Amino acid sequence: MKKAWWKEAIVYQIYPRSFCDSNGDGIGDLNGITSKLDYLKELGIDVIWLSPVYKSPNDDNGYDISDYEAIMTEFGNMDDFDKMLSEAHKRGIKIVMDLVVNHTSDEHPWFVESRSSKDNPKRDYYIWKEGKNGKEPNNWGSAFSGPAWKYDEKTDMYYLHLFSTKQPDLNWENQKVRKEVFDMMTRWCKKGIDGFRMDVISLISKPEGFPDAKVVGLYGDMNICANGPKVHDYLKEMNQKVLSKFDIMTVGETAGVTLDEAKRYANSEGSELNMVFQFEHMNLDSGEKFKWSTKHIPLVPLKENLTKWQLGLDDVAWNSLYFCNHDQPRIVSRLGDDSDEFRELSAKCIATCLHMMQGTPYVYQGEELGMTNTVFNSVDDFRDLESVNAYRELIESGLYTKEDMFPKIAHKSRDNARTPMPWDTSENAGFTTGIPWLALNPNYNKINVADQLKREDSVFHYYQKLIKLRKEYEIIVYGKYELLLPDDEHIFAYVRTLGNQKLLVVCNFSKTEQKFDFSGYENAKVLISNYDGNISEKATLKPYSAIALLLDNAQKM
Numbered sequence: 001m002k003k004a005w006w007k008e009a010i011v012y013q014i015y016p017r018s019f020c021d022s023n024g025d026g027i028g029d030l031n032g033i034t035s036k037l038d039y040l041k042e043l044g045i046d047v048i049w050l051s052p053v054y055k056s057p058n059d060d061n062g063y064d065i066s067d068y069e070a071i072m073t074e075f076g077n078m079d080d081f082d083k084m085l086s087e088a089h090k091r092g093i094k095i096v097m098d099l100v101v102n103h104t105s106d107e108h109p110w111f112v113e114s115r116s117s118k119d120n121p122k123r124d125y126y127i128w129k130e131g132k133n134g135k136e137p138n139n140w141g142s143a144f145s146g147p148a149w150k151y152d153e154k155t156d157m158y159y160l161h162l163f164s165t166k167q168p169d170l171n172w173e174n175q176k177v178r179k180e181v182f183d184m185m186t187r188w189c190k191k192g193i194d195g196f197r198m199d200v201i202s203l204i205s206k207p208e209g210f211p212d213a214k215v216v217g218l219y220g221d222m223n224i225c226a227n228g229p230k231v232h233d234y235l236k237e238m239n240q241k242v243l244s245k246f247d248i249m250t251v252g253e254t255a256g257v258t259l260d261e262a263k264r265y266a267n268s269e270g271s272e273l274n275m276v277f278q279f280e281h282m283n284l285d286s287g288e289k290f291k292w293s294t295k296h297i298p299l300v301p302l303k304e305n306l307t308k309w310q311l312g313l314d315d316v317a318w319n320s321l322y323f324c325n326h327d328q329p330r331i332v333s334r335l336g337d338d339s340d341e342f343r344e345l346s347a348k349c350i351a352t353c354l355h356m357m358q359g360t361p362y363v364y365q366g367e368e369l370g371m372t373n374t375v376f377n378s379v380d381d382f383r384d385l386e387s388v389n390a391y392r393e394l395i396e397s398g399l400y401t402k403e404d405m406f407p408k409i410a411h412k413s414r415d416n417a418r419t420p421m422p423w424d425t426s427e428n429a430g431f432t433t434g435i436p437w438l439a440l441n442p443n444y445n446k447i448n449v450a451d452q453l454k455r456e457d458s459v460f461h462y463y464q465k466l467i468k469l470r471k472e473y474e475i476i477v478y479g480k481y482e483l484l485l486p487d488d489e490h491i492f493a494y495v496r497t498l499g500n501q502k503l504l505v506v507c508n509f510s511k512t513e514q515k516f517d518f519s520g521y522e523n524a525k526v527l528i529s530n531y532d533g534n535i536s537e538k539a540t541l542k543p544y545s546a547i548a549l550l551l552d553n554a555q556k557m
């Protein structure tokens with residue numbers, strides 16, 4: 001298998017708004033990030049993926065950009081950015097920028113011009129259509145509720161917005177749009193950034209003729225735009241004109257990606273992107289019609305799914321390994337057990353299971369502390385437009401009662417991931433001296449950085465160890481993967497193989513004891529475990545126990 005630095009790297013995602021506030025306005029900022037780089041260095045990560053920091057009216061917290069080459073006022077300015085970048089580089093940490101180019105903000109000058117008249121030179125930068133019988137051009141729904149089209153009185157036409165009405169979709173068919181995007185990317189690369197995480201990049205090529213889509217929930221499924229007819233052409237062009245000219249890392253956020261499509265996006269010839277984020281494993285706890293539910297992620301389907309991706313991309317493409325990001329509720333509450341008794345154990349179990357697989361691991365801020373979902377007392381506690389809109393729409397439509405909907409939204413809301421980073425036990429957890437833009441998770445007295453840095457057995461130190469192991473043992477990065485016990489409902493076990501070495505990973509995803517046969521591994525070395533004790537004792541797996549064992553056959557003989 002071809003080696004590459006980005007295959008061996010560990011990425012840490014920062015959601016700047018919630019990471020660290022340096023000036024007391026309640027909003028995290030770039031100087032806050034710079035002040036915490038030593039913390040990240042201690043954790044051992046190599047790359048930061050920075051959620052958007054560009055100028056934005058913040059309808060979707062920066063995923064609605066009004067200037068790709070200016071910094072969001074609340075986050076600081078370009079000097080602060082340059083300082084953060086050089087301080088990161090000094091510590092050997094790379095910075096990957098979020099690239100949001102499926103859409104801009106409706107306040108971006110391109111859109112302001114585009115909407116001004118039908119013959120404006122920028123009209124065709126966006127997707128404008130005539131209505132059909134006084135209604136939207138087709139039945140597509142927006143990811144943030146309501147139709148994906150907004151009527152604009154000025155020119156009596158509709159524009160497409162797969163996300164909020166303030167996030168009009170760019171028209172990638174227009175080569176001027178592509179040129180603007182590629183030139184902007186080139187300028188960022190020349191500035192010295194180390195890569196791009198490409199927001200919903202699978203959606204940039206819309207299906208020909210804009211046909212109605214199959215209705216899921218209330219509207220036609222906007223995923224009809226996923227992996228569209230020209231998406232691979234556009235990415236190849238981007239690769240030729242920009243990516244191939246720099247030593248950078250690229251990861252595509254690819255809603256609706258299938259295994260076959262992923263093999264194209266992340267092909268090992270390197271003609272498009274380095275890797276993609278797939279969503280199948282994150283959809284396993286969805287409700288029947290929507291993502292909203294109070295379900296737990298079921299283990300057998302999870303094993304089946306992750307195994308499919310491990311085997312499917314081996315040698316031909318490259319996986320991203322993630323359970324958490326700013327769009328996903330906290331994994332300990334979804335897959336582990338967030339009670340006091342099992343929170344740390346299950347966080348370590350989940351981490352072991354993910355970090356010993358093949359792919360590039362992503363750690364989302366607070367995941368390394370085993371952070372949990374937060375507590376919402378009323379609808380007014382939500383800040384995320386997705387949650388607020390869905391709550392209103394699904395109750396108004398009569399599909400759910402308030403009583404039904406509240407626990408679902410509380411469990412799956414993206415705000416669960418966005419509560420400010422708990423640094424210590426002082427007021428507002430050391431995140432801000434002001435009023436935080438989103439309430440802290442009330443458990444910050446129990447879960448915070450200061451406490452975990454002090455405790456040798458903390459989740460933080462466990463992540464630190466996992467990260468270190470990946471750098472010491474090639475088998476963790478490059479080894480082949482094989483699933484054991486596919487039907488076992490409690491144990492997630494697999495073997496990695498490289499040359500003469502075997503790595504056995506056994507995780508008990510339940511709060512009861514389980515049996516496991518370790519024969520053949522009696523002489524193996526314990527690389528990591530969340531319990532003490534030797535292997536023979538481990539034949540009985542304790543609740544949420546996890547262990548990784550290395551067997552070197554060459555050594556034994």
Ligand code: GLC
Pocket residue numbers: 060063064100163199200253326327
């Ligand atoms: C991606 C982002 C998400 C954002 C959406 C629209 O899914 O991760 O946070 O709301 O795209 O840009």
Ligand code: CA
Pocket residue numbers: 021022023024025026027028029074
């Ligand atoms: Ca601030």
